[in-house]
Amino acid sequence: MIPDDPRSVLRSTELTRFLLAPNPGPMSLHGTNSYVIAAPGAAGVVVVDPGPLDEQHLRRLAEAGRVELILITHRHADHSAAAARFAELTGAPVRAADPAHCHGGSPLQDGEILHAAGVEIRVVATPGHTSDSICFHLPGDGTRGSVLTGDTILGLGTTVLDFPDGTLGDYLGSLDRLERLGPATVLPAHGPMLPALDTIVRAYRDHRQDRLAQIRAALEGLGADAGVQDVADAVYAAVDPSVRPAAELSVAAQLQYLRSGTGAP
Template identity: 80%
Template sequence: MTTENTSSIRRSSELTRFRLAPNPGPMSLAGTNSYLIAAPGSPGVVVVDPGPLDEGHLQELTRYGAVELILITHRHADHTAAAARFAELTGAPVRAADPAHCHGGDPLRDGEVLHAAGVEIRVLATPGHTSDSVCFHLPGDGARGAVLTGDTILGVGTTVLDYPDGTLGDYLGSLDRLENLGPATVLPAHGPVLPELDAVARAYREHRQGRLAQIRTALEALGEDAGPDAVTDVVYADVDASVRRAAELSVAAQLDYLRSGSR
């Protein structure tokens, strides 16, 4: 599949550029940000999340250097659909936390430090959005470093918990881990670049705590055994139909969190 797209590759930090993939939608927002990582003067690049299977998009990602390595933040198709084709096109291995999305490369390990395209890349397991979600910390990217956050933290709005694969307990732990990295630049897979990762992580946690409070109130009115559909009707009463299913998944994750005793 090839889709006409005039999006250019833009600078996002000292060590990264990105190209917006041509896959806008209710869940992907304006589209998936495919990142290129490279030190100044490096002949090679690392590509993170090649995105949808769009030949024009993939060809553009090869124009800024020889692709040495392809990394995946998590399993969703808007990040992985092009991975096998991009590996074929570039000869570079694809590495992801989930072996099912690796092509010619080993699964990523939490705490692993990669060196490619002249850059140090630290792998951080950040489950919650999905069980296989990872972030990539670039400690040398500017004075405060940068983190490619995938869908764990977005550039606009908040992320969906893909329950039961993604859980709120895991997600809150991942936010703690990201906050501890300090005011790094946030390089999300959807939406604009953000400053100060620690502040964004705190805001995300506050949002989740607010939702939990709303769900507790809803359960008081509906009964403790109320299901996700009924609770979503109350907590997300004005949600657009296109993202209703996503809201139900997040409510299910939060109900599971509360009913497991994590209050």
């Protein structure tokens, strides 16, 4: 899902296409995947995460079909900054979990079932990366369905918890919810699509547990009251400086989880 021509809207699954936004970086990988959802022959389309405020990107998205609904997976600007402008271009309402990112549409509710562009879209609240993170389950997309995972599951690497807004306890609970959706195709907001959501979720959970074990070991050496920077030095010593702030956020989230007693061994 790294297109040869990043200006093209490309097919990803039976019911989805995507357009890569021109915002590559250490945290956004190759850029934000803006998704277009529609059943074959449908008169309209749904767009998920119009992305950063880039006029050319938005106009290409608008050319993918008559936009009847715009959905946002979470509040971060690389997903939501263009929402108001895209609503202006298309006349479509924007819906998100956070009312601050809704434009002409009501806030999304966990468990809500949307019917748009000939597709059933199920709203799954998945807090952890941020408190307002949402995934969109398309049960009719192929034989196993698909899930647009925003930043909750990435196509490459693992996600950052935007602590204190995002917490590890919430994130682990969200992984449990996603695992129950089975082997659906993963359509992440960054990186390539992946098969078998349940398998990916188990790998993500194992990674988090490994990191927690490393942090417990670091605290044994540094002392139970060690700070975020000292623990990050011990656990993320080899991390690239460009993502060091993200590593410190993850450490802060994991320390809070352990010190709250939730993650006690």
